[in-house]
Amino acid sequence: MASLCRQIIRGNALKGVLLNSARRGYADKMMPDPLEHATGLERKELLAIQSGDDDPFNMKVLKKAAGTKANPTLVPSCFDARIVGCICEEHSTAISWLWIHKGQPRRCECGHWYKLIEKTPL
Structure with missing residues (x-):
C-alpha cells in the first residue's frame, strides 16, 4: 500500500513539473x-x-451645453455640414435629426441650438 502511495505522489509531482515547464515556455513569448x-x-x-x-473620428456622444443662440452646443466636423441627432426630452424614445452647416447655428424643435466648428482631419 505504501509503495502505491509513493507512485501516486511521484506521478503527481512529475506531472506538476512537466506542466510548470510547459507554462514557462509560453510565458516568454509576447x-x-x-x-x-x-x-x-x-x-x-x-x-x-x-x-x-x-x-x-468624432463618434462619441456630445453633452449638450447651454444651447442658447448666444452659447450653442459646438459640434466638431471636418466637413461643411453634419447631421446631428437631438434627444429633446430626457426619457424620449425618438430622436430629432437635423443638418447643421458651417457658419449657421441651427435650432432644434425643442429650442436647443447647435453650431458647427471646424476640426482638422487626421
Whole structure:
C-alpha cells in the first residue's frame, strides 16, 4: 500500500513539473504590438489615440451645453455640414435629426441650438 502511495505522489509531482515547464515556455513569448501590424484607418486611429486624441473620428456622444443662440452646443466636423441627432426630452424614445452647416447655428424643435466648428482631419 505504501509503495502505491509513493507512485501516486511521484506521478503527481512529475506531472506538476512537466506542466510548470510547459507554462514557462509560453510565458516568454509576447504578442506583437498592435501598431506593428495595423494598416490603413486602424493604424491612423491607433496613432491618434497614442498622441492623445481619444475620439479621432468624432463618434462619441456630445453633452449638450447651454444651447442658447448666444452659447450653442459646438459640434466638431471636418466637413461643411453634419447631421446631428437631438434627444429633446430626457426619457424620449425618438430622436430629432437635423443638418447643421458651417457658419449657421441651427435650432432644434425643442429650442436647443447647435453650431458647427471646424476640426482638422487626421
